[in-house]
Amino acid sequence: MLAERPAAPCKAPTGIQGLDEITGGGLPVGRPTLICGTAGCGKTMLAMEFLVRGATQFGEPGVFMMFEENAAELSANVRSLGFDLEKLAAQNMVLLDYVHIERSEIEETGEYNLEGLFIRLGHAIDAIGAKRVVLDTVEALFSGLPNHAILRAELRRLFRWLKDRGITAVITGEKGDATITRYGLEEYVADCVIVLDQRIAEQICTRRLRVVKYRGTAHGTNEYPFLIGERGFSVLPITSLRLDHKASTARVSTGIARLDEMLGGKGVFRGSSVLVSGSPGTGKSSIGARFVDAACGRGENALLFSYEESSAQIVRNMRSIGIDLEPWIERGLLQIHASRPTLHGLEQHLVMMHGAVRAFHPSVVAVDPISNLTLEGHDLDVKPTLMRLIDFLKQQQITALFTCLCSGGGATPEDSQLGVSSLMDTWMLLRNVEFNGERNRTIYVLKSRGMAHSNQVREFVLSDKGIDLVDVYVGADRVLTGTARVSQETHERTAAEMRRLAHHRRLVRLAGRRKAIEAQIAALQVEADSEAAEVNFANAQQALQEQTTQQDTQAMERLRGAGAAAGGGNGRMKERQFPT
Amino acid sequence: MTLLARAAPATAAAAAIFELRLYVAGETAKSIAAIANLKRICETHLAGKYRIDVIDLTKTPQLAAGDQIIAVPTLVRRLPEPVKKILGDLSNEVRVLVGLDIQPARA
Numbered sequence: 221m222l223a224e225r226p227a228a229p230c231k232a233p234t235g236i237q238g239l240d241e242i243t244g245g246g247l248p249v250g251r252p253t254l255i256c257g258t259a260g261c262g263k264t265m266l267a268m269e270f271l272v273r274g275a276t277q278f279g280e281p282g283v284f285m286m287f288e289e290n291a292a293e294l295s296a297n298v299r300s301l302g303f304d305l306e307k308l309a310a311q312n313m314v315l316l317d318y319v320h321i322e323r324s325e326i327e328e329t330g331e332y333n334l335e336g337l338f339i340r341l342g343h344a345i346d347a348i349g350a351k352r353v354v355l356d357t358v359e360a361l362f363s364g365l366p367n368h369a370i371l372r373a374e375l376r377r378l379f380r381w382l383k384d385r386g387i388t389a390v391i392t393g394e395k396g397d398a399t400i401t402r403y404g405l406e407e408y409v410a411d412c413v414i415v416l417d418q419r420i421a422e423q424i425c426t427r428r429l430r431v432v433k434y435r436g437t438a439h440g441t442n443e444y445p446f447l448i449g450e451r452g453f454s455v456l457p458i459t460s461l462r463l464d465h466k467a468s469t470a471r472v473s474t475g476i477a478r479l480d481e482m483l484g485g486k487g488v489f490r491g492s493s494v495l496v497s498g499s500p501g502t503g504k505s506s507i508g509a510r511f512v513d514a515a516c517g518r519g520e521n522a523l524l525f526s527y528e529e530s531s532a533q534i535v536r537n538m539r540s541i542g543i544d545l546e547p548w549i550e551r552g553l554l555q556i557h558a559s560r561p562t563l564h565g566l567e568q569h570l571v572m573m574h575g576a577v578r579a580f581h582p583s584v585v586a587v588d589p590i591s592n593l594t595l596e597g598h599d600l601d602v603k604p605t606l607m608r609l610i611d612f613l614k615q616q617q618i619t620a621l622f623t624c625l626c627s628g629g630g631a632t633p634e635d636s637q638l639g640v641s642s643l644m645d646t647w648m649l650l651r652n653v654e655f656n657g658e659r660n661r662t663i664y665v666l667k668s669r670g671m672a673h674s675n676q677v678r679e680f681v682l683s684d685k686g687i688d689l690v691d692v693y694v695g696a697d698r699v700l701t702g703t704a705r706v707s708q709e710t711h712e713r714t715a716a717e718m719r720r721l722a723h724h725r726r727l728v729r730l731a732g733r734r735k736a737i738e739a740q741i742a743a744l745q746v747e748a749d750s751e752a753a754e755v756n757f758a759n760a761q762q763a764l765q766e767q768t769t770q771q772d773t774q775a776m777e778r779l780r781g782a783g784a785a786a787g788g789g790n791g792r793m794k795e796r797q798f799p800t
Numbered sequence: 801m802t803l804l805a806r807a808a809p810a811t812a813a814a815a816a817i818f819e820l821r822l823y824v825a826g827e828t829a830k831s832i833a834a835i836a837n838l839k840r841i842c843e844t845h846l847a848g849k850y851r852i853d854v855i856d857l858t859k860t861p862q863l864a865a866g867d868q869i870i871a872v873p874t875l876v877r878r879l880p881e882p883v884k885k886i887l888g889d890l891s892n893e894v895r896v897l898v899g900l901d902i903q904p905a906r907a
Contacts, residue, residue: 320868321868321870325898326885326887327884327898328886328888328895329886329888329890329892329896329899330830330888330890330891331888331891332830332872332873332874332889333871333872333886334871335857336825336857336869336871336872337870339825339858340865340869340870341866342859343862365871365887547801714841769818771858
């Protein structure tokens with residue numbers, strides 16, 4: 221981050237999680253660094269870890285010169301962090317030297333100097349070829365030696381001497397009232413000063429670290445929470461984490477098929493963060509359990525942090541909805557870390573999570589619920605803590621599910637999300653709907669970044685067969701769930717059947733009427749036909765009568781034998797006969 | 801560079817032999833002054849009842865840890881117990897005598 225310029229001083233990596241990020245690579249090589257703080261804030265631990273990690277990780281032997289504890293005590297103290305000083309001492313990687321000054325034994329007369337200390341330290345350095353030295357804490361000399369004028373002059377010479385020998389030194393010092401250290405050691409050690417601090421807020425102690433000064437290089441200037449865990453010191457630099465995590469397009473099932481369907485049919489993105497919020501008893505934990513269950517079912521590692529129930533209780537309770545987590549635990553696919561949120565400060569929880577994630581390499585993590593973490597801190601603190609956790613998980617490409625309890629009486633559950641919803645990629649809201657003398661659960665997807673997602677409210681059903689989502693009844697003016705939905709559905713089915721029957725009956729009736737009309741049409745046709753026949757008959761009759769009449773007339777004319785008109789009469793007759 | 805001056809144990813009361821070690825670093829002015837001062841004081845007040853080892857830490861640095869030496873010169877009274885340490889070039893005779901818990905010899 222910072223060491224790219226050639227002029228920048230070389231850094232000796234501490235190997236301590238986070239500290240190298242803040243200091244841009246470690247402590248200044250060949251220079252003394254002052255670590256100061258109040259009693260019990262971890263000065264010795266930090267110094268010791270610097271030395272041990274130097275020996276084990278960076279191949280730099282170190283001398284630990286202690287003025288307060290003896291070697292056996294110190295070895296015992298750091299064994300809890302997994303540091304085996306005796307083994308390192310046997311390998312000549314670490315040399316412990318206990319300098320003890322008993323004030324009551326000492327009398328001064330005349331001039332002296334601390335050459336004895338120089339010789340001891342020089343001898344120790346030469347014995348193992350040390351590159352690193354810790355003096356913990358030289359301030360003890362001030363109470364052991366009466367002549368502070370000599371002591372100050374000699375300490376100045378000592379730090380100069382260490383610099384000249386190119387030793388990277390860590391000097392610890394007790395915090396003073398007005399000054400950084402009680403005896404003003406910062407006057408002599410001016411290259412790098414780190415202040416440790418511990419503060420109690422609401423009965424919970426949080427340790428913090430700050431790089432006050434780092435000559436010749438930029439450094440993180442904020443206060444960073446740190447803790448001393450099972451794996452040693454860890455500092456949590458929030459600002460050194462950048463938003464540069466990869467964005468996977470792979471999808472991860474939530475374990476609930478219908479829920480995946482609501483999320484574009486494929487579930488959430490790998491490495492994304494999912495918030496499931498809801499009032500008490502809406503089934504948040506069940507969704508969380510199903511989520512890890514599904515991951516284990518795919519053969520992936522899953523980690524569940526529980527702040528409400530113990531591991532055994534979760535296993536028992538989830539069995540009642542058909543989720544059996546026990547086989548996964550036995551097969552080592554699932555780890556449940558259950559603790560009370562008040563057990564540690566937020567930062568410590570965070571570090572525990574970090575540690576567990578680093579050790580177990582899960583592909584999914586569920587935290588149930590994050591809202592409990594606020595019990596022991598201000599909401600203000602929760603957001604950055606979660607931000608760090610989410611960023612960390614994203615960088616590891618771990619899909620995370622967080623449940624969050626909304627306060628029961630809240631009018632809008634959207635409001636009570638600890639302000640963390642903006643950190644989340646997918647937010648599902650569970651709600652209780654009380655209607656018709658019963659309570660039912662509903663679920664909907666409030667947001668889901670980067671994917672099409674359903675806008676529908678679904679009913680969320682927990683049964684001994686597991687979790688399922690059912691379409692709610694959405695009528696013209698209301699949404700029904702539970703038995704109301706079932707009764708409404710039955711009602712609708714009956715109504716539909718009735719309509720079907722009525723329709724059939726009407727069809728039958730219409731068909732009958734048509735048949736009747738057709739019959740009438742046929743009768744009329746017959747009538748029409750007979751009318752037509754009548755007309756033909758009348759015509760024929762008429763023609764026959766006319767013919768007969770003419771024949772009669774002609775016959776009459778022939779009989780009468782009319783002379784005068786005979787010619788004419790003949791002609792007309794010929795014409796007339798022709799058409800008949 | 802070991803000086804030895806041993807007196808025969810005469811009586812039970814006088815049997816208290818002062819076993820002294822003087823730690824120095826090289827032959828500096830302070831070292832030389834301290835050695836000279838110590839010899840003078842012992843001869844004056846502890847004649848025949850003392851033994852002095854002078855240890856040069858520049859030659860045997862590993863011996864510094866044993867007596868928890870940080871300052872030089874340091875005079876360590878190993879016997880009689882309890883252990884006493886006197887820092888400095890021993891130029892103030894009275895303070896050396898107080899530090900070593902020695903009754904000044906009446907001169």
